[in-house]
Amino acid sequence: GRSYGNGIYKAYKADDAEILIFAVASVASESRGVVDRLREEGLKIGLISLKLFRPFPVKYLREAFSKAKLVVVFDRDIGYGYEGILSYELKAALYPSENRPVIRGFIVGLGGRDITPEDLIGGVKKAVSEKDDRNVQMATHTDFIGLKLDQLGFKKGGN
16 A cells, blocks of 8 residues: 655655655656665665645654755746745755755656656766755756757757
8 A cells, every 4th residue: 555654754765865855746756766776876865755745844854854965856847936846945944954955956747748767867966966066056057857958949058
């Protein structure tokens, strides 16, 4: 049967994780396999899968992310302000934390596009490589994964 963790979030291999993926629903399901693959490569990575969105469980998430150095958020939506909803809600929740992690958001699966393990692995690896970049830490941009804009004639830097 299904397990809902504590009813607020469900943790997967998060106890010793320095990097945590934060996701919901189908993205979280896909992320479990990604966690296993990246652990085989030596990354201390885990998953926090949110089960309750409103009211946003600030207290519980501060505790869940208290030991993380990097959080990689995968959203299937864009909220106000050009970020995914999970990403900006988590940033707001963790902002007052003394040792808050770097939070790096990615938008995946827009328009019902499939999300592959390779998409998620690519996002995690990009976040790991950029985690010390101050511009990334300040969330000056959002990355979209899997849009295939080049097939529509868009080039990097706009068109």
